[in-house]
Amino acid sequence: MDEETKQIDHEVRLTAPEIANIWTQYQNDTMAICIYKYMKEIIEDKAIHNIISFALQIAEGHIETVKGYFVAENYPIPHGFTEDDVNVTAPRLFSDEFCLTYTYIMSVYGLAGYAAALTTNVRRDIRNYFVQCQDETMELFNQSLDLLLEKGVFSRPPHIVPPKSYEFIESNHFLKGVLGGERLLNCVEISNIHWDLKKLQLDKALCMAFAQVAKTEDAKKFIWRGVEISSKMVEVQASILAKEHLPQPKSEEAEITDSTTPPFSDRLMMYHKLLVGSATIGLFGSAIATCQRYDLSTHYSRFTIELADYMKDGFKIMVKHKWLEQIPLTIDREELTSGRQNDKK
Numbered sequence: 001m002d003e004e005t006k007q008i009d010h011e012v013r014l015t016a017p018e019i020a021n022i023w024t025q026y027q028n029d030t031m032a033i034c035i036y037k038y039m040k041e042i043i044e045d046k047a048i049h050n051i052i053s054f055a056l057q058i059a060e061g062h063i064e065t066v067k068g069y070f071v072a073e074n075y076p077i078p079h080g081f082t083e084d085d086v087n088v089t090a091p092r093l094f095s096d097e098f099c100l101t102y103t104y105i106m107s108v109y110g111l112a113g114y115a116a117a118l119t120t121n122v123r124r125d126i127r128n129y130f131v132q133c134q135d136e137t138m139e140l141f142n143q144s145l146d147l148l149l150e151k152g153v154f155s156r157p158p159h160i161v162p163p164k165s166y167e168f169i170e171s172n173h174f175l176k177g178v179l180g181g182e183r184l185l186n187c188v189e190i191s192n193i194h195w196d197l198k199k200l201q202l203d204k205a206l207c208m209a210f211a212q213v214a215k216t217e218d219a220k221k222f223i224w225r226g227v228e229i230s231s232k233m234v235e236v237q238a239s240i241l242a243k244e245h246l247p248q249p250k251s252e253e254a255e256i257t258d259s260t261t262p263p264f265s266d267r268l269m270m271y272h273k274l275l276v277g278s279a280t281i282g283l284f285g286s287a288i289a290t291c292q293r294y295d296l297s298t299h300y301s302r303f304t305i306e307l308a309d310y311m312k313d314g315f316k317i318m319v320k321h322k323w324l325e326q327i328p329l330t331i332d333r334e335e336l337t338s339g340r341q342n343d344k345k
Contacts, residue, residue: 021117029059030080090263098255104144155249192287197237198249204230205252210269213262267323
């Protein structure tokens with residue numbers, strides 16, 4: 001970046017979307033630091049340990065940079081998550097394989113999040129920073145995926161037989177698929193189902209782990225309800241693949257131990273569940289936009305409504321326990337005006 005651009009960036013205040021992006025990143029990365037510090041303590045496999053250490057290094061680097069932006073803009077540094085939210089001496093809750101799969105899936109979510117953040121940033125230095133975040137996360141994605149493949153524990157998406165030639169759709173029957181489906185899945189629909197199913201399976205296993213170690217009764221019940229919701233979604237998605245004689249991704253449930261000692265605070269686990277829930281709703285929205293069978297769109301729409309209702313209950317629990325940190329708000333001009341009028345009286 002040239003000196004002129006640096007000077008312009010220094011003089012231009014951050015916009016609301018830019019503050020939202022770095023504020024959200026601070027929450028997510030302080031949470032990630034807690035999780036990876038714990039995982040680093042329990043992992044025995046050296047190759048997986050190196051990847052978790054790399055993930056931790058990335059998150060810690062982000063926090064230092066983001067703090068600098070908040071200070072420069074005279075914004076208070078968020079609370080985020082701290083050492084109070086993690087117990088690195090807790091017994092093993094996850095297998096080494098689960099930790100690797102978790103890191104891979106979180107890198108997928110991270111890449112999507114950074115791409116979205118990048119398009120809403122205006123200042124050049126902020127854009128450059130999020131490009132750097134994307135590059136680092138892409139390296140983490142590649143390393144974690146390569147190791148999963150090397151260890152033979154990665155479920156590859158299904159293959160399909162190549163068609164003999166291209167063709168055009170000639171009937172609206174192509175769109176139908178209600179009550180069992182009147183046509184086979186296309187490759188876009190297979191992609192949506194496979195990858196969404198893979199993420200749902202990880203989320204289900206993570207909810208099982210969090211529910212068995214949560215201390216607060218309403219948090220425990222809420223997270224276990226997440227297990228039940230994920231189970232239904234997994235069943236529906238898996239049945240669609242099974243009907244077409246297509247394989248489904250490997251379940252992660254067996255990678256959770258029987259420990260009931262919490263490595264993380266209930267606040268962190270609740271936040272993590274809501275974070276993944278938000279990302280999942282986004283995935284379902286993308287699937288609705290790209291699926292061409294009515295029955296699939298119906299499933300995804302139903303999933304979205306149920307998950308949104310579930311998320312609302314989660315927010316209520318977070319507010320009840322004062323676990324939900326307030327993102328910066330705009331100024332209430334009406335209140336300021338009323339205040340001035342009262343002062344004049």
